[in-house]
Amino acid sequence: xxxxxxxxxxxxxxxxxxxxxxxxxxxxxxxxxxxxxxxxxxxxxxxxxxxxxxxxxxxxxxxxxxxxxxxxxxxxxxxxxxxxxxxxxxxxxxxxxxxxxxxxxxxxxxxxxxxxxxxxxxxxxxxxxxxxxxxxxxxxxxxxxxxxxxxxxxxxxxxxxxxxxxxxxxxxxxxxxxxxxxxxxxxxxxxxxxxxxxxxxxxxxxxxxxxxxxxxxxxx
Amino acid sequence: xxxxxxxxxxxxxxxxxxxxxxxxxxxxxxxxxxxxxxxxxxxxxxxxxxxxxxxxxxxxxxxxxxxxxxxxxxxxxxxxxxxxxxxxxxxxxxxxxxxxxxxxxxxxxxxxxxxxxxxxxxxxxxxxxxxxxxxxxxxxxxxxxxxxxxxxxxxxxxxxxxxxxxxxxxxxxxxxxxxxxxxxxxxxxxxxxxxxxxxxxxxxxxxxxxxxxxxxxxxx
DNA sequence: TGACTCATGCTACACCGTATAGTAAGTTAC
DNA sequence: GTAACTTACTATACGGTGTAGCATGAGTCA
Numbered sequence: 001x002x003x004x005x006x007x008x009x010x011x012x013x014x015x016x017x018x019x020x021x022x023x024x025x026x027x028x029x030x031x032x033x034x035x036x037x038x039x040x041x042x043x044x045x046x047x048x049x050x051x052x053x054x055x056x057x058x059x060x061x062x063x064x065x066x067x068x069x070x071x072x073x074x075x076x077x078x079x080x081x082x083x084x085x086x087x088x089x090x091x092x093x094x095x096x097x098x099x100x101x102x103x104x105x106x107x108x109x110x111x112x113x114x115x116x117x118x119x120x121x122x123x124x125x126x127x128x129x130x131x132x133x134x135x136x137x138x139x140x141x142x143x144x145x146x147x148x149x150x151x152x153x154x155x156x157x158x159x160x161x162x163x164x165x166x167x168x169x170x171x172x173x174x175x176x177x178x179x180x181x182x183x184x185x186x187x188x189x190x191x192x193x194x195x196x197x198x199x200x201x202x203x204x205x206x207x208x209x210x211x212x213x214x215x216x217x218x219x220x
Numbered sequence: 221x222x223x224x225x226x227x228x229x230x231x232x233x234x235x236x237x238x239x240x241x242x243x244x245x246x247x248x249x250x251x252x253x254x255x256x257x258x259x260x261x262x263x264x265x266x267x268x269x270x271x272x273x274x275x276x277x278x279x280x281x282x283x284x285x286x287x288x289x290x291x292x293x294x295x296x297x298x299x300x301x302x303x304x305x306x307x308x309x310x311x312x313x314x315x316x317x318x319x320x321x322x323x324x325x326x327x328x329x330x331x332x333x334x335x336x337x338x339x340x341x342x343x344x345x346x347x348x349x350x351x352x353x354x355x356x357x358x359x360x361x362x363x364x365x366x367x368x369x370x371x372x373x374x375x376x377x378x379x380x381x382x383x384x385x386x387x388x389x390x391x392x393x394x395x396x397x398x399x400x401x402x403x404x405x406x407x408x409x410x411x412x413x414x415x416x417x418x419x420x421x422x423x424x425x426x427x428x429x430x431x432x433x434x435x436x437x438x439x440x
Numbered sequence: 441t442g443a444c445t446c447a448t449g450c451t452a453c454a455c456c457g458t459a460t461a462g463t464a465a466g467t468t469a470c
Numbered sequence: 471g472t473a474a475c476t477t478a479c480t481a482t483a484c485g486g487t488g489t490a491g492c493a494t495g496a497g498t499c500a
Contacts, residue, residue, distance in 0.1 A: 010447060034488065044449045046489080051447090055488065056383065107327045110377040110384035114393055117401060124400035134408025136419070142374065143420030147363070150370030154362065157330040163276065164330035173334055180344035181337060188354025191436045199356070200363030202434035203427030204420070210430075214422035216411045230478060254457065264480050266458080271478090275457065442500085449494075456487065467476075 011041060013051050017061040024062065024102050063109045063116065066102055069095035070119035081130045082205045088123045089148055089201055095119075096152045103156040111145055120145065130209055135216050140208055147204060155193050231261065233271050237281040244282065244322050283329045283336065286322055289315035290339035301350045302425045308343045309364055309421055315339075316372045323376040331365055340365065350429055355436050360428055367424060375413050 019040045023032045034055065038045035052058050071094075075087045096103065110116075120141055127137040157164040175182040191199065207213075239260045243252045254275060258265035272278050291314075295307045316323065330336075340361055347357040377384040395402040411419065427433075 033486085035486090043447095046450080047448050049489070104328065107373055108324065111374065112378070114397075117393065117398060121398055121400050124404055128400065128404070134404045134406075135411050136408075138404050138408055139411050139416040139419045140423075142416050143367070143371070143423070146370030146374045147367045147420070148370070149373065150366030150368070151363070153327055153369065153373075154331065154366045158332070173337065177334075178337060178341055180341050180348065184344055184348070184354045184358050186354075188356075188358055191355050191359050195436055196359040196362050199359045199434055199436055200367070200424070203360075203363070204424055205427070207423030207425070207427030207430070210427070214419055216415055216419055253455080255455085266481085267479055269458070444498085444500100446497080447495095450492085451490105452492105453490080454488095457485100459484080460482085462479105462481075464479085465477085467474105469474080470472090 011043065011047060011051055013061065015041065016048055016051055016058070017065050020058060020062055021065055021099065021102070024105075025099060028101050029104055059105050059109060060113065060115070062102055062105050063113070066096060066099050066106065067115045067119060069098055071095070072119060072122050075122070081126060082209045084126050085123065085144075085205050085209070086201055088126065089144055092119065092145070092148050093152060093197060096148070097155065100156060100160045103152050103160065107149060107153050111149065116145075127208075132208075132213075133217065136213070139216055144204065147200065151193075151197050151200070159193060231263065231267060231271055233281065235261065236268055236271055236278070237285050240278060240282055241285055241319065241322070244325075245319060248321050249324055279325050279329060280333070280335070282322055282325050283333070286316060286319050286326065287335045287339060289318055291315070292339060292342050295342070301346060302429045304346050305343065305364075305425050305429070306421055308346065309368055312339060312365070312368050313372060313417060316368070317375065320376060320380045323372050323380065327369060327373050331369065336365075347428075352428075352433075353437065356433070359436055364424065367420065371413075371417050371420070379413060 016037070020032055020037060023036060023040055027036075034048060035045040037048055037058075041047070048058070052061065070091050072088055072091050074091065075084050077084075079087070096106065123141055123144070124137055127140050128134065132140060159165060173181055236257070240252055240257060243256060243260055247256075254268060255265040257268055257278075261267070268278070272281065290311050292308055292311050294311065295304050297304075299307070316326065343361055343364070344357055347360050348354065352360060379385060393401055
């Protein structure tokens with residue numbers, strides 16, 4: 001009928017990714033198909049392909065959108081090194097949890113893209129100032145990012161995804177086969193996603209900054 | 221023509237998951253379709269559905285197969301606590317890297333299934349002995365597992381997946397926008413996946429076992 | 441007015457997971 | 471021996487997916 005509608009702003013990447021994020025947030029990741037996307041934009045399913053080469057590229061835009069939400073402005077420049085590192089890590093996680101249903105997308109893309117690296121930039125400076133070598137700084141940030149991603153993926157399965165969060169708890173395991181798990185469940189409690197994240201982050205930061213570290217320089 | 225072929229062993233879950241693992245290892249994860257699986261087994265695509273309810277369940281079997289490869293027998297019971305913890309973590313990672321192309325499956329399933337928890341059992345004992353509370357033990361193992369998973373996902377994108385491992389390196393970023401990244405690349409080097417894993421593992425273990433930890437008991 | 445480009449619509453293809461139904465071989469009961 | 475039943479498959483088909491290829495109308499510029 002009418003390609004190139006008159007008096008209508010043409011599509012652009014920004015509106016496309018905006019619609020995609022809305023679909024993911026409201027209806028879940030599996031609802032995001034090119035047809036559904038076109039419908040949300042009031043447009044033919046193929047229209048998006050003029051602006052985005054394929055669906056993988058759309059996922060990259062989603063990653064970029066999530067990562068652009070990282071707000072490192074709250075890092076207190078006067079705070080001790082370990083605190084600044086933790087604040088950065090929290091900002092990272094907070095941004096990801098702002099779009100919980102997009103988490104599998106993050107796990108499916110490389111984190112060494114410009115979009116994912118941008119919020120990491122300041123953290124590199126923090127660690128380098130702390131006296132780590134360049135190689136160690138890269139390693140530390142890599143490890144930290146991977147820890148955060150792992151935590152978020154765990155959060156997704158435990159809290160977000162309806163398929164994986166039900167009926168898979170510790171407590172329904174066979175106590176004979178899992179004596180220690182059963183014991184932990186009986187004697188302890190689940191501290192919660194946030195508390196566990198902080199627990200691991202604290203350990204990681206102290207291990208990194210609190211004393212002598214493993215050397216990476218001797219490695220071949 | 222001939223349902224229930226004569227003189228032929230009927231299918232079972234074991235043969236199905238074996239075929240699935242072969243396809244994943246040889247041709248990659250995206251090659252694993254129910255049709256391809258049927259072909260590999262010399263059988264109609266729908267035949268597998270008699271033994272496995274759906275594809276998600278097939279992925280669960282893949283997760284189980286990978287996790288069953290975790291070999292904790294190498295842990296030296298006489299070694300210091302931190303070493304035993306590290307040995308356990310390495311065994312976990314080694315098993316996962318034995319099937320690198322299956323890594324996205326692991327990231328897509330919950331790790332709180334029996335299959336994923338089985339190799340974790342002994343680690344719980346190690347940490348509990350170390351003097352952590354039950355709650356802290358659970359948190360520590362959760363964090364460690366999430367770190368390992370994150371590291372493996374990173375390994376996948378950096379080393380395994382052909383779509384994400386090319387042209388996405390640090391060094392092709394704009395030095396003006398990424399001064400710290402550029403500096404790290406210039407002054408340091410990439411220590412390698414294994415070295416970075418060990419670096420983070422060492423930090424994590426020392427943070428967990430090497431001194432006063434953050435308390436989880438005060439949390440509401 | 442006519443050529444050119446832009447942004448979109450339309451159709452179609454190959455592939456996917458899987459619901460449903462049919463059917464041959466093996467097992468059991470009488 | 472044969473009929474009923476169960477087991478383990480085959481065959482067909484449906485609705486969904488990403489996307490290649492082509493058509494088409496609007497806007498811009500000569």
